Amino acid sequence: MTETWIVVGASSAIARAFALSVARGGADVVLCGRDVDDLKADAANIGVRTGAKAEVVRFDAEAFATHDEFLRGVFDRPGAVSIFVAVGNMPGQIEMQKDPDLALSCVNANYVAMVSLLQRIATHMEARKAGSIVILGSVAGDRGRRSNYVYGSAKAGLHAFAQGLRARLFHAGVHVVTAKPGFIDTAMTWGLKGLFLVASPEACAEACIRALANKKDVIYFPWFWFPIMTIIRLLPETIAKRLSF
């Protein structure tokens, strides 16, 4: 029976690369997101390149009331079902300081919507006792920093949530990977200043696939973000608060 990957937030460059890669590996994919027309082009691309079955289902992360129905639809299929979640956006910190509502919508998209979605996914997965979940976090969630603390706090919440979810689903035989990318060359980071060691979305997707194969719980990508973030995490608050990064 063919495995199916549900890719939520499928228009993002990392999700796109992930979907293409698992389809090359023989899985069917369901691409979920708001821009259905554009996702249809992605589905066609996957079909032509790999021969895999690729469908598109509309998903709006912030329309919480639709999540139940959405998940019933995508889980209603035979075989193993796995989920890749790459929902989120990153408004500028300065803009979010000027506009608290923008900060709220950032937290809604990156955290609250994920709670709504993943709590429901957990119920489905517990019942099926199979499949895996990849949750796309961010190194920004490892420490609240002056330059990006709203987005960072949402991702920090997501990381903590994913830890608990991992422990819960472990008993159902479902593996949960938390991927924490550093700077990835995507539309989200295009034009941001001060980026270094930027990695490609394709390489990030491959790292997620390796993490699945090796049953890793948490990965940093590229790997050197682990020591970098370890140092940043260990900075005493009295020093960290004086820094502008």
Place this chain on the structure above:
Amino acid sequence: MWRSLEVSGWGRTKRGACLAARPEKTRDLAAALAGPGADTVLVRGLGRSYGDAAVNDGGRVVLTERLRRLLSFDPTTGKISAEAGVSIADLCRCFLPRGFVPPVVPGTGDVSLGGAVAMDIHGKNHASAGSFGRHVDWIDLLTPDGQKRRLQEGDALFAATVGGLGLTGAIVSIGMTLARVPSAQLRVQERRVKDLDAFLGAFAQPGPEPYVVGWIDAFAEGSTLGRGLLQTADFAATGAYGEPRPGPNVPFDFPPGILNAATMRLFNEYYFRRVPALGRDSAMSFDAFSFPLDRISNWNRIYGRRGFHQIQCVLPEAEAAKGYRKMLHAISRSRRASFLAVIKSLAGDGNGTLSFAMKGITLALDFPAVAGIDEFLRDMIRLVRDHGGRVYMAKDSILSAEDFAAMYPRKSTFQDVRAAHASVWRLSSDMARRIGLAAPP
């Protein structure tokens, strides 16, 4: 959405400071094209044009490198549709294993489909296949006013877009027909050619092989003027596709002067003697034959930071012997000999208003950008013009507006078609401004 970016042509003599967007979705492409303010906008593919065709100094560029999805494929007819950012190499990788090949490929696989249309590129099989535009079934063109149109052969805007230097709108996607091939391998014959007349004779009486290309030793003088090698190739009956192995990368700019007259003379001599006097046959993969330099990433860095010029022209058959003799004399006299001089035959006109191809013989030469090069290239261009020829805009960096109008007599038709779609004047490039295409007629 916008960031500042310095872009340059592949020859790296022309650079421009631009604001760049890199849309990942069709919707974002439309937003970028509509752009803020009155800035000019240019859509840029993989940047393999040598001069300033894909440079828009002081304006905006929209990169298509993330819009590279294949949208459909029909294995019974070979028809595909694909986004403009898909590269020729990508098509080869995807479809050669299934027995199909792009019917026209240029000398590098790193050309986007949008670029292939905008330059109406040609390959080594022009006699049988014509230029790229002949194989395009339709073009989805987006103009800056937000209108998307599906254009087909017969539409004036289709003809203007083929070879239209990106000045008619953003090519969103195209439909085209791939050629069916029996294998992914070519049988290649190479033989020495003693002089220019022998080359022209060979082109006048082509054999059955669809792919024909010559290389000229531009250092040869006197009785050997125009000597070189002729390669002909046809698909082998069998031979599976092998993914091309990545070759070396040129990690930094070589110091200036590595490619000087002495090293190039040596290289040319070696290259000529590589093929035995009696010729030789070999088997090559389609990629290795078609894209010989692609194995070396960033090979343009070998010319150093100052970069290099390439000039490619076509002369009508009747003028080829006289014109090219003069050009080759001038080159060997100047001691600016070209590293690789490539000669091919073109069978006839392209289907674009500004298509480069015409019936005749085409020669491509590259020269390091050293002192006095502009003047020398202008002399070359004068020879081309005097002999009724035309310069290929994908390679060009110095043609004047007057030369362009003389070589491309359908320029006014092109401008009239643009004038009927007023928003396209927003599209511009350093090349468009240089050759007099930026303003309404």
